[in-house]
Amino acid sequence: MTPAVRFQKVSRHFGAVRAVDGVDLEIAPGEFFAMLGPSGSGKTTCLRLIAGFEQPTAGHIEIFGETAEGVPPYRRNVNTVFQDYALFPHLNILDNVAYGLMVKGIGKAERARAAEQALELVKLPGYGARKPGQLSGGQRQRVALARALVNKPRVLLLDEPLGALDLKLREQMQEELKGLQRALGITFVFVTHDQGEALSMADRVAVFNDGGIVQEGTPQDIYIRPKTRFVADFVGSSNVISPDMMTALGGEKRWASLRPEAIRLTGDGVESRVENASFLGAATRLTVAARGARLHVMLPSGAAVPEVGADVRLSWQPVDVHYMDDAA
Numbered sequence: 001m002t003p004a005v006r007f008q009k010v011s012r013h014f015g016a017v018r019a020v021d022g023v024d025l026e027i028a029p030g031e032f033f034a035m036l037g038p039s040g041s042g043k044t045t046c047l048r049l050i051a052g053f054e055q056p057t058a059g060h061i062e063i064f065g066e067t068a069e070g071v072p073p074y075r076r077n078v079n080t081v082f083q084d085y086a087l088f089p090h091l092n093i094l095d096n097v098a099y100g101l102m103v104k105g106i107g108k109a110e111r112a113r114a115a116e117q118a119l120e121l122v123k124l125p126g127y128g129a130r131k132p133g134q135l136s137g138g139q140r141q142r143v144a145l146a147r148a149l150v151n152k153p154r155v156l157l158l159d160e161p162l163g164a165l166d167l168k169l170r171e172q173m174q175e176e177l178k179g180l181q182r183a184l185g186i187t188f189v190f191v192t193h194d195q196g197e198a199l200s201m202a203d204r205v206a207v208f209n210d211g212g213i214v215q216e217g218t219p220q221d222i223y224i225r226p227k228t229r230f231v232a233d234f235v236g237s238s239n240v241i242s243p244d245m246m247t248a249l250g251g252e253k254r255w256a257s258l259r260p261e262a263i264r265l266t267g268d269g270v271e272s273r274v275e276n277a278s279f280l281g282a283a284t285r286l287t288v289a290a291r292g293a294r295l296h297v298m299l300p301s302g303a304a305v306p307e308v309g310a311d312v313r314l315s316w317q318p319v320d321v322h323y324m325d326d327a328a
Helices: 043-051 093-103 108-121 137-149 167-184 195-201 219-224 229-234 243-248
Strands: 005-014 017-027 032-036 058-063 078-082 155-159 187-192 204-209 212-217 239-241 256-258 264-279 283-290 293-300 311-315 321-323
Touching: 005 043, 017 043, 017 058, 017 212, 032 043, 032 195, 043 058, 043 078, 043 155, 043 187, 043 204, 078 137, 093 108, 093 137, 108 137, 137 167, 167 187, 167 195, 187 195, 195 219, 204 219, 204 229, 212 219, 212 229, 229 239, 239 293, 264 293, 283 311
Parallel strands: 032 187, 032 204, 078 155, 155 187
Antiparallel strands: 005 017, 005 058, 204 212, 239 256, 256 321, 264 283, 264 311, 283 293
């Protein structure tokens, strides 16, 4: 099967800055693929390389088997949804959605019909006469999505599209985006620095750092089996334990990852003392000192929470300890 997107040793340098450095990547047709990483890790530059807003310094890019280098954005069968929506404030919603079709020379009646269908797809039927300033942030995001989808791209690029929304609306839009992608069956490439977004929506995730991909796999693989200390710490804030500390806790002398929710308070186990307790709503996070190590423990809602300064004992199953490479 021809990949929807393929990178072969792709680099993009800005002077001495290696924003993307030798990336190999394949995204399957119909896949919801997330590029996850901190600011400056290279994920957004990779998205811009797919869109055609940037050209590679080195390497080769294909979109459905066709060479992408040198091909301008308007000739690529991709569309981009931006975090700031990029709507035209003076145009009504229908004309905003139909703008790309107008540029292509599609007739007024046909583009109006297509724009109405796109608005129905994103649950905004009847909103065509309004202006962007009359809509909420979530509604404007739907309009931006409809404007991208009306062109029927084979690849939809989403550049942190939910970053400006409040938590409840962001979670709602996550579900709607995933449902829409399943219904349409087109390739979604989603850039985010939010681990929760990537883990909850993506079929596969590429974790970026320092211009390259440090791990790629399913959300479950990356969360449970991080390859490096960076991935363990960045994706879900695991306890990253040094070889010496792991030995003190009864394990192998290797770097290890232990998820906070895998640790239990028990009558027997590793002697520890509670240093802090933070109520998070659905859970309470404890910080405990255990044989020289500082560990986070996640207690589910309703569980008894020990007082700060209390002595407790910790235990976990050996299978919950994931040993990693020494690479940072």
